[in-house]
Amino acid sequence: MPEALLELDRLEVAYDGVPALRGLSLSVGRGEIVGLIGPNGAGKSTTLNAIMGLVPPRAGDIRFAGRSIKGRPPERVARAGIALVPEGRRIYPNLTVDENLRLGLAGRRGSGGDGVIESLRQLFPILDRYRKRPGGVLSGGEQQQLAIARALAAEPDLLLLDEPSLGLAPTVVDAVFERLAEIRERGVTTLLVEQRAQRTVAFADRTYALANGELRGIFGPADAGNTDKLVAAYFG
Amino acid sequence: MLQTAFNALALGSVYALMAVGIGLVFGVLRLVNFAYGQLIMAGAYTLAIGSEHSWPQWASVLACFGVVIGLSLLLEVGLFRPLRGASPATMLVATFAVAFLLQSIALLKFGSLVKTASIFPGLFDPVGHGQFETVRKITIVAIVAAMVALAALTLLLAKTTIGLHMRAAAADFRTARLLGVRANEVVTLAVVISGVLAAAVAVILVVEDPFVEPQFALRDTIIVLVGVVVGGLDRLWTATLGGFAIGVATSVFTDELSSAHSVYVDSFVFGLVIIVLLLRPEGLFAPFRARTVERA
Numbered sequence: 323m324p325e326a327l328l329e330l331d332r333l334e335v336a337y338d339g340v341p342a343l344r345g346l347s348l349s350v351g352r353g354e355i356v357g358l359i360g361p362n363g364a365g366k367s368t369t370l371n372a373i374m375g376l377v378p379p380r381a382g383d384i385r386f387a388g389r390s391i392k393g394r395p396p397e398r399v400a401r402a403g404i405a406l407v408p409e410g411r412r413i414y415p416n417l418t419v420d421e422n423l424r425l426g427l428a429g430r431r432g433s434g435g436d437g438v439i440e441s442l443r444q445l446f447p448i449l450d451r452y453r454k455r456p457g458g459v460l461s462g463g464e465q466q467q468l469a470i471a472r473a474l475a476a477e478p479d480l481l482l483l484d485e486p487s488l489g490l491a492p493t494v495v496d497a498v499f500e501r502l503a504e505i506r507e508r509g510v511t512t513l514l515v516e517q518r519a520q521r522t523v524a525f526a527d528r529t530y531a532l533a534n535g536e537l538r539g540i541f542g543p544a545d546a547g548n549t550d551k552l553v554a555a556y557f558g
Numbered sequence: 559m560l561q562t563a564f565n566a567l568a569l570g571s572v573y574a575l576m577a578v579g580i581g582l583v584f585g586v587l588r589l590v591n592f593a594y595g596q597l598i599m600a601g602a603y604t605l606a607i608g609s610e611h612s613w614p615q616w617a618s619v620l621a622c623f624g625v626v627i628g629l630s631l632l633l634e635v636g637l638f639r640p641l642r643g644a645s646p647a648t649m650l651v652a653t654f655a656v657a658f659l660l661q662s663i664a665l666l667k668f669g670s671l672v673k674t675a676s677i678f679p680g681l682f683d684p685v686g687h688g689q690f691e692t693v694r695k696i697t698i699v700a701i702v703a704a705m706v707a708l709a710a711l712t713l714l715l716a717k718t719t720i721g722l723h724m725r726a727a728a729a730d731f732r733t734a735r736l737l738g739v740r741a742n743e744v745v746t747l748a749v750v751i752s753g754v755l756a757a758a759v760a761v762i763l764v765v766e767d768p769f770v771e772p773q774f775a776l777r778d779t780i781i782v783l784v785g786v787v788v789g790g791l792d793r794l795w796t797a798t799l800g801g802f803a804i805g806v807a808t809s810v811f812t813d814e815l816s817s818a819h820s821v822y823v824d825s826f827v828f829g830l831v832i833i834v835l836l837l838r839p840e841g842l843f844a845p846f847r848a849r850t851v852e853r854a
Contacts, residue, residue: 374736400738412733414726424719425726429738476738 324351326385327511328373328404328480333382335365335372335535342368344535345382350480355502355512357522357529357541361556365535366515367409370482373513374406375399387479400429405478409485411469415458419449422457422468426475435475442471445504463494470501474510481505481512488517499525519556520546531555561692562813568697570805571704572762576782577801578711579755581794582748585728587638588646590791592653594756595779596660601626601760602770603664606675615677623757629660630753634746642741664772672769681765696765703758708798711751715794720747728794781808781827788834790841799843804831 328350335343343365350356358366371377373384375396384392391399400406405426414422423442427435443450446467452460457468466486473481486502487495499521505512516522523529524546531539531552539555576594583591601622608618637656641649681696715721720743726734727744735741763775782801789800804827811826834842 376732376736395741396732396735397738397740400736406736408733408736412730412736414729414733416729417722417725421722421725424722425734425737425739427719428723428734428740472737 324353326350327352327387328513329383329385330369330373331383331385333369333372333384334380335368335377336380337377342535343372343379346532346535346537347382348530348537350511350513352479352511353509354527355506355514355525357526358513358515358532359517359519359522359529360532360538362517363534364532366532367484368535369532370406370484370513370515373399373404373482397429400476401431403431403476403479404482405429405473405476405480406482407466407469407473407484407486409488411462411465413457413460413465413468413472415456417457418454419457419460419468420453423449423472423475426472429476429478431477438475438477442474445474446471446501461494462490463497466490466494466498467501470498470505474505479511481510483512483514483516485515485517519552520549523552533557560689562810564693564697564701565813566806566809568700569809570802571701572759573778573782573785573805573808574798574802575704575707575755575759576778577786577789577798578708578794579752579759580782580786580801581791581797582724583638583752584786584791584797585794586724586731586745586748587642587649588731589638589641589649589653590646590783591633591752592650592779592783593633593657593660594752594782595775596657596664597626597629597753597756598760598763598775598779599664599770599772600629600660601757602675602764602774603668603673605677605760605764606673606770609675609677610673618677619761622760623754626757626760627750627753630749630756631746634749638745638749639742642745661772661776668772670772672771675764675768675770677761677768678765696762699765700762703762707755707758714751720744724748777824781805781824784828784831788831788842790844792841792844796841796843800841803842 326349330346330348332345332347333343334341334345346365346369358369360366368377372379375394379392383390386402386404391402423439448464448467449471457465460468470486486498490498514522514526523541524543529541530537531541533556545551580591580594583589604622604625605618608621633656637652641652681699682694684691685693685695685698715725723734723739723744724747727739731741764770781804785800785804786797787800788804790796807830808823808827811823812820815823
């Protein structure tokens with residue numbers, strides 16, 4: 323496994339005393355695409371929220387590039403090199419597509435933002451076509467592309483994706499995964515949270531299965547066809 | 559008629575400035591700053607002290623801006639920041655407490671008698687002769703100052719990176735922070751701009767009414783708070799228009815009602831507010847939305 327970029331060490335999170343993560347440990351190596359799957363309420367989004375500093379861990383540690391980032395506020399986590407594509411996309415409906423995209427530069431370290439925006443317009447041509455339109459008028463798939471491009475504008479070391487296919491039509495999901503494949507070509511380290519278990523296992527270098535806040539299994543691409551093993555991880 | 563129109567525009571402009579000040583802070587903190595009037599009062603007292611000690615007028619105005627901005631920053635660091643994330647009710651009650659605290663400090667320090675602040679007395683003179691004899695220079699200054707301030711703020715919000723960050727923070731603070739927008743930077747800037755506007759309002763109000771007492775600008779603040787709610791507090795421009803509209807309405811009622819009936823000005827204004835809220839509860843200037851149709 324390549325050098326670890328992100329490490330969760332026995333991470334525990336609770337909401338009003340109710341445990342949401344129970345001693346979760348996982349790592350994401352530099353350049354890897356790692357999946358995180360599990361049923362509703364498994365703790366997938368909580369994991370991402372804890373990494374981003376949105377929820378305080380009760381115990382354990384979060385290390386990024388060898389340094390603990392536990393307890394840092396979200397903007398400092400973002401400026402350290404981690405970008406999140408949040409669940410539901412969270413596009414600003416009243417800001418233009420260009421303004422939404424430029425907001426991604428807030429988490430950027432260093433200069434050269436204009437060049438990055440231009441290259442993202444090439445990667446996502448729809449964003450070039452609809453530059454001046456309000457983000458709210460884009461379709462769900464187009465908004466998802468905008469949300470991913472906005473996160474990439476920061477040129478993060480680590481990209482966190484929270485259910486990028488949620489609520490999208492199957493053909494649009496295909497398009498989103500095609501974009502993710504192109505992002506993979508760029509060597510961006512990615513932690514992908516998804517409910518589409520088989521597709522994620524086939525796509526990622528390694529996939530962790532969560533249920534009830536606990537780690538239930540680790541899968542490689544070869545396990546994508548092994549339905550029994552996946553079902554056992556979910557319900558076993 | 560001309561005097562009524564200019565007075566209405568002037569009071570509308572001043573209230574619009576106050577509405578922007580209140581709306582900006584609400585946008586990023588979701589906090590209705592009830593102590594806004596007391597910031598204006600503090601500025602007015604600074605001008606009165608300057609007047610008392612025969613400071614040059616520019617020094618009094620500079621001190622007024624310094625005191626109001628300083629107090630605003632003190633509020634941000636000492637109150638708003640520790641309470642960030644608290645419920646809106648908690649934050650509102652906290653600003654109530656600050657408002658009464660500042661008012662009580664003024665009462666203890668300066669007493670209940672008025673202090674006179676003589677600042678730019680020449681601005682009280684008429685603009686010209688004939689029809690314009692009833693229009694004062696401060697009326698025109700108030701309108702121009704409001705237009706310049708609003709134009710500058712519009713440019714800041716529309717054309718600069720920090721302006722974009724402020725708009726994003728006002729719409730969805732959590733997502734803005736996730737994108738790397740610095741929360742403290744954006745909130746501090748909003749508080750400072752709000753303070754600058756409060757200081758500008760203090761100068762205009764003192765020129766119009768040089769008698770400063772602990773309740774200075776309190777009535778205006780209550781009217782503006784109602785105005786921004788009537789306009790729609792969720793968006794800065796609707797809040798601003800709300801402030802402007804209630805200023806115009808207050809001024810027109812004040813000018814048109816005979817002096818025997820002038821005590822009813824607030825009754826007329828708030829009666830109008832009730833009608834507007836009954837007809838447009840989402841805000842007078844909130845965008846019209848298509849009504850949803852319930853399906854069987």
